[in-house]
Amino acid sequence: MxxxxxxxxxxxxxxxxxxxxxxxxxxxxxxxxxxxxxxxxxxxxxxxxxxxxxxxxxxxxxxxxxxxxxxxxxxxxxxxxxxxxxxxxxxxxxxxxxxxxxxxxxxxxxxxxxxxxxxxxxxxxxxxxxxxxxxxxxxxxxxxxxxxxxxxxxxxxxxxxxxxxxxxxxxxxxxxxxxxxxxxxxxxxxxxxxxxxxxxxxxxxxxxxxxxxxxxxxxxxxxxxxxxxxxxxxAASAVGVGVVKAGDAFVSLGTSGVLFAASDAYNPDAASAVHTFCHALPDTWHQMGVILAAADALNWFARIADKPAATLTGSLGALQAPGKPLFLPYLGGERTPHNDASIRGAFLHLDHATDTKAMARAVLEGVTHAIRDCHDALTSTGTSINRLIAVGGGSRSDYWVQAIATSLDLPIELPVAGDFGGAFGAARLGLMAATGAGAEIATAPKIARTIDPDTKLTAAFAEAHARYRASYTALKGLS
Structure with a gap:
């Protein structure tokens, strides 16, 4: 054991x-x-x-x-x-x-x-x-x-x-x-x-x-x-979900948000604010974009709204085009792609019709746009993503996962019920250390289902992401 x-x-x-x-x-x-x-x-x-x-x-x-x-x-x-x-x-x-x-x-x-x-x-x-x-x-x-x-x-x-x-x-x-x-x-x-x-x-x-x-x-x-x-x-989570070779990636919606891609070579591009680190396995590396508040942003809003996060996300129904309100999830600064410790979050474009549901959607969309920023930074370095798995507590929201899939124009796989994150990856590394087994045991988990992009909304998410990027520039001028 x-x-x-x-x-x-x-x-x-x-x-x-x-x-x-x-x-x-x-x-x-x-x-x-x-x-x-x-x-x-x-x-x-x-x-x-x-x-x-x-x-x-x-x-x-x-x-x-x-x-x-x-x-x-x-x-x-x-x-x-x-x-x-x-x-x-x-x-x-x-x-x-x-x-x-x-x-x-x-x-x-x-x-x-x-x-x-x-x-x-x-x-x-x-x-x-x-x-x-x-x-x-x-x-x-x-x-x-x-x-x-x-x-x-x-x-x-x-x-x-x-x-x-x-x-x-x-x-x-x-x-x-x-x-x-x-x-x-x-x-x-x-x-x-x-x-x-x-x-x-x-x-x-x-x-x-x-x-x-x-x-x-x-x-x-x-x-x-x-x-x-x-x-x-x-890195341990990547071992847990079998993201150990080039082309494989995962998106994590935990306290922070991560878009992680395995690499078989050291290929840094520091200016992009993409992290290039050693992997947990010999002779492998990885690249990742990191945002500091993903599920943390949702939990922050849930406390303010005095409603459980699961209730907020569960009431949203089918995926919709991004609304007019924008949320910038920089509650404690941001890493990829901005490297900006002083920037802080904001709600923008609120009006009398904006209600709790609209603000909850804006929070999910804001984190989605931030993940899109990470994706664009990774791909600008030449990193390819052929397979994407979702992990973390936020991945329990189909609405959120499909929003990310639509924004990135990539299908996202959801593992079967079970914990395949850092603890599971750490246990696999323990197994390797004790038995001499190699990366071959770090297989991908069984996939329960795949959430595809909503192609009818791809353009709407791209337009909203462009507004989001412009809003960062404006907010930066105020910080």
Whole structure:
């Protein structure tokens, strides 16, 4: 048996699979981020450990864990978890959706070595500018930093005692030479850090350590359970849905929105604001467009409307042409294609006839237009998308999925009921690490159905997207 742990922003998910990749048990525990100031987002790493203990105990209550061979890890990317020389936490983790380091990111991005070696813009959400911010604003803390870990790798340190990262997550720090799949001493030195403060690197399907005996005993695991390198949340999700070769892609409608395409070569285009990272499997890479608020935007509006998100989306009926109201989903800035930490969201073109349903449609359409922006940025780099799968909580809305299919003019496949996301991908990576299996086991899930574009509305969505892009330009002038 093999366990996948996915450390998300709003919760930790665990999945237990057998050697045939059938899901035997699932468990989850909630997590909460705090926003001490506008643009800030932090989390207490101790809550990750408590959540892990809770889900492991829940798995063990469902199925005996005596036959577990490996654990794979997936998790939210970019977070800065800072430890002293005794591996004690120095401050709360600064999360991926924290944009406080916009000034520091711009300064690092102005150094041509960063784009040349990482293949990416230095975004405010990435790890390196967070450390530059800490150095400037919390110098006493920075002086004590002995180790910098990504969120799932802090979990790994607790599980195994080993400080290890893997390539897909490390690629989002702005310290990795993404072509060489190794830390760049030059980039580390540019932020007054060194390789000694970085974790050891492995591939996602390699063994990174073994579960400590005390934890194995606590959870009913056998001794010697290995922990795989794992993957950043999107790379692990790609392994979970079989997006591991060029031409395959998925769109994720989770807290953030992602359009992820696998690649068999390193082909960066930093200026497009497309992310070019290592994949969680050896000798593979991926490109993705990222928007910071997808389902998060819908949940934000649902709180304001005081109605469940599912009620808002479920009342919309058949897909319609985009309405006059526009929603720009930049609630905490935006990445692809704008790289704009200061921009904020807006409703535009409201009138007396605008009601809750019209505004809910506008929110879905606004996120759809943002995904279209990501698609256009990816294809401008030469990336091809021949097959597209939808994942994430937002994919439960047929209206939303068909809107995206229509905007992109691509059919979108929906997997059969089940969780094929980061936790499942992490479990697959654990299986690979324990058995020596390769990418061939990362098959696509069975497809329940395919949602086709509504060709009668393609032109209407294209026109609405053009209005959306023009509105960004106008909004930028006001921010």
């Amino acid at each position: 093999f366990i996948g742990l996915d450390l998300g922003t709003s919760g930790l998910k665990a999945i237990l699979i057998d050697v045939n990749q059938s899901i035997l048990a699932e468990a989850s525990a909630p997590l909460e981020a705090v926003r001490p100031q506008s643009g800030w987002s932090e989390q207490a790493p101790a809550t990750w450990l408590d959540a892990t203990d809770a889900v492991m105990r829940e798995l063990g209550a469902q199925v005996s864990l005596a036959e577990v061979k490996a654990i794979g890890l997936s998790g939210q990317m970019h977070g800065a978890t800072l430890l002293d020389d005794a591996d004690e936490l120095l401050r709360p983790c600064i999360l991926w959706n924290d944009t406080r380091s916009a000034v520091e990111a711009a300064a690092l991005d102005a150094d041509p070595r960063f784009r040349a070696l990482t293949g990416n813009i230095v975004f405010p959400g990435f790890t390196a500018p967070k450390l530059a911010w800490v150095a400037k604003h919390e110098p006493a803390t920075f002086a004590k930093v002995a180790r910098v870990l990504l969120p799932k790798d802090y979990l790994r340190l607790w599980l195994t005692g080993e400080a290890v990262a893997e390539m897909s997550d490390a690629a989002g720090t702005s310290w990795l030479d993404v072509a060489k799949r190794d830390w760049s001493d030059d980039l580390l030195e540019a932020t007054n850090l060194s390789r000694a403060q970085m974790p050891r690197l492995v591939e996602g399907s390699e063994v990174s350590g073994q579960v400590r005996d005390a934890l194995a005993t606590r959870w009913g695991l056998p001794r010697g359970v290995v922990v795989a390198g794992g993957g950043g949340d999107n």
